[in-house]
Amino acid sequence: MISDFPYGKAPFWILVAAILSGLVVWGASYLQTHEEPDLIFATFAQNHYEVYREVIPEFEKKHGVRVQLQLVSIRALQSRLQSALLAGTDVPDLVELVNPSMGYFTQGPLEDVGFIDLTDRIFAEGLDQRMVWERFSIWSSRERIFAIPHDVHPMGLVYRRDIVESLGIDVDAIETWDDFLEAAHIITRDLTGNGVIDRYALDLPSDGNWALRGLLMQQDIQMFDQQGRLTFNQPATIDTIIWYLRASRGPDRISFPAGWGQTFSRAFNDGLVVFVFTPDWRTRQYQMDLPGLHGKLAFMPLPAWEPGGRRTSVWGGTGLAITRQTARPELAWELAKFLYLDVETAGAFFLQSNIVPPFKEAWEEPEFDEPNPYYSNQRLGRILVDLARQAPPEYVTAYTELTHSKFSEVFLNAALHFDRRGETGLREYIQEELDKAQAYLERIMARNVFLFEPAQ
Known part of the structure; x- marks a missing residue:
């Protein structure tokens, strides 16, 4: 076969080496792509997805895990997720939901809600004080909290x-x-x-x-x-x-x-x-x-x-919930905090979206004081933060x-x-x-x- 190769032995072995190297790289990539993730996180928002895709590798490196990030439609997150939770079929470990969908998931007994009750964790870590408390209202049912808020959305x-x-x-x-x-x-x-x-x-x-x-x-x-x-x-x-x-x-x-x-x-x-x-x-x-x-x-x-x-x-809202079916609830909670309570991520996300996070410590980041040329050089972030302090609650039910x-x-x-x-x-x-x-x-x-x- 080598003698039949028209360009000689040396080019032949170079070609073989290139093919073998390509197969090795492809195989490693395939195994990495298809290995079982430790967590699956689904979001419906394209701008959230882009930010999370940039910062999640840091979480993976820190914890030695792999997180699969999925971008899905709002309709799938509501109707299909509820059906899957009731049927006990596979669901993501973490999901971002849009207001007022929590009422849709909490219309039955509290013990049948498909999300982990985060109330005790929130109070234990002082998040009731460190975040805008009023924003927990849209992710609660019967005084139990099933998601953490992503935003304030002051109007x-x-x-x-x-x-x-x-x-x-x-x-x-x-x-x-x-x-x-x-x-x-x-x-x-x-x-x-x-x-x-x-x-x-x-x-x-x-x-x-x-x-x-x-x-x-x-x-x-x-x-x-x-x-x-x-x-x-x-x-x-x-x-x-x-x-x-x-x-x-x-x-x-x-x-x-x-x-x-x-x-x-x-x-x-x-x-x-x-x-x-x-x-x-x-x-x-x-x-x-x-x-x-x-x-x-x-x-x-x-x-x-x-x-x-x-x-x-206020108008609108997104929250992050952890499904009860997750095999790694503690790891899922750490990812939730990493995404929602990191001040640097919050500042960078504000520059991309103008969305004010409910995590008060993030409000001191310099991005919230930058003049916005589109709005006549107003410090839009600081104005919105001042309004976020006055945000009313919004109670949601089935x-x-x-x-x-x-x-x-x-x-x-x-x-x-x-x-x-x-x-x-x-x-x-x-x-x-x-x-x-x-x-x-x-x-x-x-x-x-x-x-x-x-x-x-």
């Missing part, structure tokens, strides 16, 4: 600084929503004289949705309390709905539903809306999707409902999504009443709708004998 208003300053409006003087309404009536205008409003002060969805719930949470009005009991039916809820209807409908409206995606981008870019409700994660979206507004935007806290009141709310749906019905029915009759009988009508929604939900919830079982 403020991003606004067109160029437009606001051209109108002589001082945003520092806007401390309450009453102050905001005064400025809003200056901003909202028919600029062409054709009878059609060309510029609105605020982006508000016409169905209430997340914006209305955020305004309620700002006032400590929750759908549920810590024990999972309904709490939305109160006079302040009616006041807030009426405020929202006035702002979003009728001849004196000061808002426009800008929507999402390209529709929103065009509305904000063209100045159709000037102020936009914005949690930390959404600030990064503007930077990516609206490069033409670089240097024209700024961020401010939400106006308070009364002088000295809370200047923020009935959160159903409650959101029924509450939306209340709002939409109130909107129809407002469109047809104005404010005549409006307050009484909203009260009737709230009463009906509460009665319906209480009937449904009463069927779940586990919901109000005492925590052990």
Whole structure:
């Protein structure tokens, strides 16, 4: 065979050596890739996945283990994971979940929850003090904690600084929503004289949705309390709905539903809306999707409902849970802390995402004080951290999504009443709708004998 090789013996043996070396490298790579991992960690967020892929090798080296990182869809993490947990089939050791999915996993007895109860670990390591305590609320059920929070997601208003300053409006003087309404009536205008409003002060969805719930949470009005009991039916809820209807409908409206995606981008870019409700994660979206507004935007806290009141709310959330099926619970807990409690990782992640971590020690990292040129050189991180200290809790149950749906019905029915009759009988009508929604939900919830079982 060697004699038949056209280029001689030396090139032949060089070729053989190259092939053998390639096989050795491939074999080592194959074994490394296909060896059984010590932990499997699944996340749904691409930006989280990219950060974890960079830092997990350090954890692997420190502990002499291998971690398999998986990027999966949110739908798979919720529906398929719950089915797998119930069936006892293979599941990841750790999973990142999106709010409000914890209610989906905790609708039965506490002992049947497919995640490890982290409550005692959290208190033993002082994480109830070292992290923003309010953020544990969305990962809890019946006063037991089943995940640790990844973020705070404080909400403020991003606004067109160029437009606001051209109108002589001082945003520092806007401390309450009453102050905001005064400025809003200056901003909202028919600029062409054709009878059609060309510029609105605020982006508000016409169905209430997340914006209305955020305004309620700002006032400590929750759908549920810590024990999972309904709490939305109160006079302040009616006041807030009426405020929202006035702002979003009728001849004196000061808002426009800008929507999402390209529709929103065009509305904000063209100045159709000037102020936009914005949690930390959404600030990064503007930077990516609206490069033409670089240097024209700024961020401010939400106006308070009364002088000295809370200047923020929250919107969204991610948490990390450890499944009960893991064979390495202590190692999984160490990985969770490595990813969520490392200050340097938190600082680097903030620069990539603008997301504020709930781990307070990370807030002293220099990244949170860097000026952001996109937001007119504001120290966006420091502003968001100051708001994170005021973050309200958000209690989640197995009935959160159903409650959101029924509450939306209340709002939409109130909107129809407002469109047809104005404010005549409006307050009484909203009260009737709230009463009906509460009665319906209480009937449904009463069927779940586990919901109000005492925590052990």
